[in-house]
Amino acid sequence: MHIGCPVTEFQRLISGKYKLRIVWDLKDGPLRYGKLRNGLLRGADGSPPIAPRVLSRELKALTDAGLIARNDFGTIPPKVEYRLTLAGRSFIPIIASIQAWGTRHLRRAG
Amino acid sequence: MHIGCPVTEFQRLISGKYKLRIVWDLKDGPLRYGKLRNGLLRGADGSPPIAPRVLSRELKALTDAGLIARNDFGTIPPKVEYRLTLAGRSFIPIIASIQAWGTRHLRRAG
């Protein structure tokens, strides 16, 4: 596949409702699937909880993209950790900018 | 509507295949609909050209979001310009970071 424009590619890369949030939530260290899931639940303002399929899907996409890495401990019961790769970590400042920008310019409508 | 997390809100805001590109392409000054359209065509690597409906839709969304402004000259033939608002302009550095990051980490596969 061709890459025409890095911006457009980025668009595709983070397409997915929770991708940025996932990367962001991993900034302080590895998290297990369940923890990640619970973190994404925040906003009990009526927003539906994330479906396992969706979280799984986005985690896989981010892993394939090289932003995060999967650590399967292979135990019973299962334990799987996700952590940022170097590429993923290098992206954190940008999300921070986004967050700052959003806080200033997306100030709630209601 | 509630805003849980600025990052998630941002996700929603730029959801749309070309939104970031549109903002980015406007950074050097206002552009007319057709110019914008042609600019988005780049990447004649087989990627389908943007459908008028889609461009129109994204422009409206960005306008509603307050990132760009629409200037209708009301002439025949029609002339409509789009330009960044202050909020939109303040977002340019972030897209620049994204571009820089993408150039470093999304290095083309082919």
Next chain:
DNA sequence: CGGGATCCCGGATGATACTG
């Protein structure tokens, strides 16, 4: 506990034709 398999739905995207 961490998902995979399956089914469903709505919205986003795309192609084409048409108009003020």
Next chain:
DNA sequence: CAGTATCATCCGGGATCCCG
């Protein structure tokens, strides 16, 4: 020139069930 109307389609997202 700058869109809108219309129709077809694809895909992301959600819900549920189940298994190792």
